[in-house]
Amino acid sequence: MQDISQKEKYIITQILNGESSLFEKIVESYSTMIFRVAMGYLHSKEDAEDITQEVFIKAYRSLSTFNMEAQLSTWLYRITVNSCLNHIERKQKKSILSRLEDSTWLLGTRKSADKNPEEYSIAKEKAQAIRKAIDSLPEKQKTAFILQKYNELSQKEISAIMEISEGAVEQLLIRAKNNLKSKLKNLI
16 A cells, blocks of 8 residues: 555645645545545435545544555545444434435436336336345455445555455455345345
8 A cells, every 4th residue: 555645644744734625625635535434324315425524524533643655535435434334323324325316326226207107217226226235244244345335445445444454355245246246146
């Protein structure tokens, strides 16, 4: 894994020395990444946007604790995953499946003029079933799966974020995929 870039190290040092306006550069660089991870967990655009803001607030407040030898992205991923898990715990998962407004994003489909209502309804049901299956995975499998699928991270990057070996990440991904296949076999 690469160390933090000199540019990021400089920006963080300047922020810690009182140039707080430079934090916007960090927000610009990582907001999409954080939003994707949050969407993978929460399935709600509004909640993902809230978590994205929460992550940056937490990161700003604890920037002085950041280890300048690690990658900033890894640190931000950890904050994001923990924030998402805390959010889910607070909501007790009961509201996750009730929000279907953005349900078709998972399958890459959108309601449009070229889709008839029946096709849209089927796609929406499939997306809901997939989300439910992902949400039912054990937490470590779910985390590894979301980081790989929504952010296309390597096993090495996921191992750094989750603080486990690459072999353990590989096993989590295999188990997650097998669990999903089993849960979704009637859907496909």
